[in-house]
Amino acid sequence: xxxxxxxxxxxxxxxxxxxxxxxxxxxxxxxxxxxxxxxxxxxxxxxxxxxxxxxxxxxxxxxxxxxxxxxxxxxxxxxxxxxxxxxxxxxxxxxxxxxxxxxxxxxxxxxxxxxxxxxxxxxxxxxxxxxxxxxxxxxxxxxxxxxxxxxxxxxxxxxxxxxxxxxxxxxxxxxxxxxxxxxxxxxxxxxxxxxxxxxxxxxxxxxxxxxxxxxxxxxxxxxxxxxxxxxxxxxxxxxxxxxx
Amino acid sequence: xxxxxxxxxxxxxxxxxxxxxxxxxxxxxxxxxxxxxxxxxxxxxxxxxxxxxxxxxxxxxxxxxxxxxxxxxxxxxxxxxxxxxxxxxxxxxxxxxxxxxxxxxxxxxxxxxxxxxxxxxxxxxxxxxxxxxxxxxxxxxxxxxxxxxxxxxxxxxxxxxxxxxxxxxxxxxxxxxxxxxxxxxxxxxxxxxxxxxxxxxxxxxxxxxxxxxxxxxxxxxxxxxxxxxxxxxxxxxxxxxxxx
Numbered sequence: 001x002x003x004x005x006x007x008x009x010x011x012x013x014x015x016x017x018x019x020x021x022x023x024x025x026x027x028x029x030x031x032x033x034x035x036x037x038x039x040x041x042x043x044x045x046x047x048x049x050x051x052x053x054x055x056x057x058x059x060x061x062x063x064x065x066x067x068x069x070x071x072x073x074x075x076x077x078x079x080x081x082x083x084x085x086x087x088x089x090x091x092x093x094x095x096x097x098x099x100x101x102x103x104x105x106x107x108x109x110x111x112x113x114x115x116x117x118x119x120x121x122x123x124x125x126x127x128x129x130x131x132x133x134x135x136x137x138x139x140x141x142x143x144x145x146x147x148x149x150x151x152x153x154x155x156x157x158x159x160x161x162x163x164x165x166x167x168x169x170x171x172x173x174x175x176x177x178x179x180x181x182x183x184x185x186x187x188x189x190x191x192x193x194x195x196x197x198x199x200x201x202x203x204x205x206x207x208x209x210x211x212x213x214x215x216x217x218x219x220x221x222x223x224x225x226x227x228x229x230x231x232x233x234x235x236x237x238x239x240x241x242x243x244x
Numbered sequence: 245x246x247x248x249x250x251x252x253x254x255x256x257x258x259x260x261x262x263x264x265x266x267x268x269x270x271x272x273x274x275x276x277x278x279x280x281x282x283x284x285x286x287x288x289x290x291x292x293x294x295x296x297x298x299x300x301x302x303x304x305x306x307x308x309x310x311x312x313x314x315x316x317x318x319x320x321x322x323x324x325x326x327x328x329x330x331x332x333x334x335x336x337x338x339x340x341x342x343x344x345x346x347x348x349x350x351x352x353x354x355x356x357x358x359x360x361x362x363x364x365x366x367x368x369x370x371x372x373x374x375x376x377x378x379x380x381x382x383x384x385x386x387x388x389x390x391x392x393x394x395x396x397x398x399x400x401x402x403x404x405x406x407x408x409x410x411x412x413x414x415x416x417x418x419x420x421x422x423x424x425x426x427x428x429x430x431x432x433x434x435x436x437x438x439x440x441x442x443x444x445x446x447x448x449x450x451x452x453x454x455x456x457x458x459x460x461x462x463x464x465x466x467x468x469x470x471x472x473x474x475x476x477x478x479x480x481x482x483x484x485x486x487x488x
Contacts, residue, residue, distance in 0.1 A: 016271030042284035112427030157431030183356030
């Protein structure tokens with residue numbers, strides 16, 4: 001199975017000002033593609049931290065997705081960091097310049113906007129149908145914007161560049177009991193269903209405790225079999241539950 | 245300035261099933277305490293990945309907060325990973341056992357619940373006023389639950405254990421123009437206000453583009469001065485803006 005990592009570049013996430021949503025967007029699409037998201041890092045807009053994280057993640061995962069830092073302002077340093085990580089230069093891309101000229105109008109292409117036409121040498125552009133400034137791919141690293149709507153608009157093109165494996169899907173059994181009431185039996189069920197991952201997530205809703213039992217894997221029959229075992233356990237305990 | 249990192253342990257975040265909220269909760273409290281959150285990692289419930297991440301982060305930051313994986317089920321492996329990372333054993337803590345006995349009732353303390361009384365040797369407990377099972381602190385690492393309401397309930401005690409520096413606060417100037425219209429001038433403003441960090445975050449709202457200019461730092465006068473410079477720039481461009 002192919003693996004992926006996401007590198008979220010952004011002081012605004014680390015400050016607590018903005019709650020990231022790109023992780024969830026990318027995670028869901030990767031699961032459909034059968035690519036396992038192994039790790040996410042959120043780091044500040046600092047040169048050495050970004051270069052080190054890019055190099056660590058691209059060496060240890062099949063694909064890396066960076067988000068943020070490719071705009072026109074002083075705090076947008078992702079492109080130069082990527083260039084340093086790959087030991088390449090930053091170049092103005094003619095096609096990116098053409099898109100920006102078309103979008104802003106030829107007379108309005110100031111220095112800041114031209115910065116968004118710059119990519120790492122050898123990268124291939126990812127079109128931005130919403131606001132022209134492109135993302136780009138360099139080897140196994142996809143360099144994407146932080147604005148969720150723009151990232152989402154780039155997704156169809158990104159997905160065509162990724163291999164398609166067996167979709168990782170899940171079924172959830174929501175049970176109205178404490179996970180500590182079934183932990184031992186659940187361990188046994190996990191052991192007898194090694195083709196799936198069973199996650200146990202306690203929650204509180206309207207002052208009541210419940211547990212979401214999430215069965216995840218690529219094999220539909222294996223998921224069904226594990227859900228059956230969990231359902232049988234819950235029935236034997238006369239616990240209220242629903243399968244989604 | 246003291247620095248911190250958060251390690252989110254949880255397949256449910258990486259699968260896209262759950263959108264994390266603990267990052268934002270902790271980030272905001274740390275900012276008030278004057279502790280700079282430098283890095284967040286989200287990793288899967290896998291032994292070697294957790295041990296490696298704990299050791300990397302505790303060496304490079306003043307404080308580390310882990311979330312998730314301290315419950316009673318088979319996928320809760322954080323405590324044993326922490327023990328391995330610190331080269332210590334896992335022990336049942338008498339005070340944790342007392343809390344769990346009081347909460348569940350003496351006759352209901354099964355093996356799974358007793359697992360939640362186990363901590364890394366030498367750790368100090370963090371009380372859980374909501375559902376008894378404690379978190380714990382070992383050296384500079386705070387080991388916290390993944391359920392947001394329980395984590396929030398532990399926060400007051402955690403905060404008393406952290407040093408108090410100058411609060412990192414921010415002011416936001418929301419401007420109805422594209423960031424590429426002011427990027428050059430903004431670079432100059434950042435350079436003449438080195439005591440603050442100025443972030444520029446484009447957004448789309450009701451089909452219109454705007455830019456949030458966030459001035460962040462510990463010095464209120466320095467923040468005010470930067471906001472004044474930004475406001476003067478926006479007025480000179482006759483741009484509509486609000487200061488929050």
